Amino acid sequence: MDIWGTDKMFLFIAFVIPGFVSLKTYELLLASTPKESTKQLIDAIAYSCVNYALLFWPISVVEIHQVKTKFPNFYILFYVIVFLIAPVAWVLVFKKLRTTQCFQSIMPHPTGKPWDYVFSQRKPYWVIVTLKDGKQIAGLYDSSSFASSAPAPEQLYLEEAWVVNNDGGFERKRNDTAGIIILTPEIISIELFTIEQGGNHD
Numbered sequence: 180m181d182i183w184g185t186d187k188m189f190l191f192i193a194f195v196i197p198g199f200v201s202l203k204t205y206e207l208l209l210a211s212t213p214k215e216s217t218k219q220l221i222d223a224i225a226y227s228c229v230n231y232a233l234l235f236w237p238i239s240v241v242e243i244h245q246v247k248t249k250f251p252n253f254y255i256l257f258y259v260i261v262f263l264i265a266p267v268a269w270v271l272v273f274k275k276l277r278t279t280q281c282f283q284s285i286m287p288h289p290t291g292k293p294w295d296y297v298f299s300q301r302k303p304y305w306v307i308v309t310l311k312d313g314k315q316i317a318g319l320y321d322s323s324s325f326a327s328s329a330p331a332p333e334q335l336y337l338e339e340a341w342v343v344n345n346d347g348g349f350e351r352k353r354n355d356t357a358g359i360i361i362l363t364p365e366i367i368s369i370e371l372f373t374i375e376q377g378g379n380h381d
Contacts (some may be wrong), residue, residue: 186336197230198223200266208274230266230283265318294333305372310365333363
């Protein structure tokens with residue numbers, strides 16, 4: 180049996196590619212642990228079917244009115260949208276719906292951990308990290324800082340390290356600081372403070 184025949188290749192592309200695009204988009208936008216190849220293939224086929232179900236009416240119109248022979252360029256563009264753009268759009272819509280309060284009564288928030296939820300917003304904070312040995316590390320989390328995201332282990336880079344005073348406030352920036360990297364296994368808690376415009380946190 181010729182599994183590489185033109186008709187079989189077309190069926191493979193038609194029922195795998197849209198779902199594969201959706202899967203990869205979802206993994207990029209909502210960090211998740213990759214599944215086994217066999218499970219991904221099944222999911223890709225399922226998502227492709229959903230894609231075609233949602234686009235059933237426009238696909239029917241295009242095929243019934245013989246757009247392929249009348250407007251070949253539009254026909255190609257239409258199926259580029261069907262195969263590549265629509266699968267991305269469905270993920271964006273689904274992600275947006277899952278962040279609404281109404282939808283969360285049915286399904287959990289798409290972000291699995293508070294760590295990813297907070298740091299994915301890319302807001303600036305003054306940060307105090309308490310370690311297992313009781314030591315506290317203070318610093319600035321801003322545009323040049325970085326926090327890892329799932330499925331990678333949680334690690335935090337603060338672009339400035341600060342000295343903590345006796346009252347638990349931010350006394351001063353450490354001399355010649357280029358930031359500090361903090362590893363999750365040593366962290367007990369992370370306290371965040373809003374950055375006031377034009378001033379430091381005390």
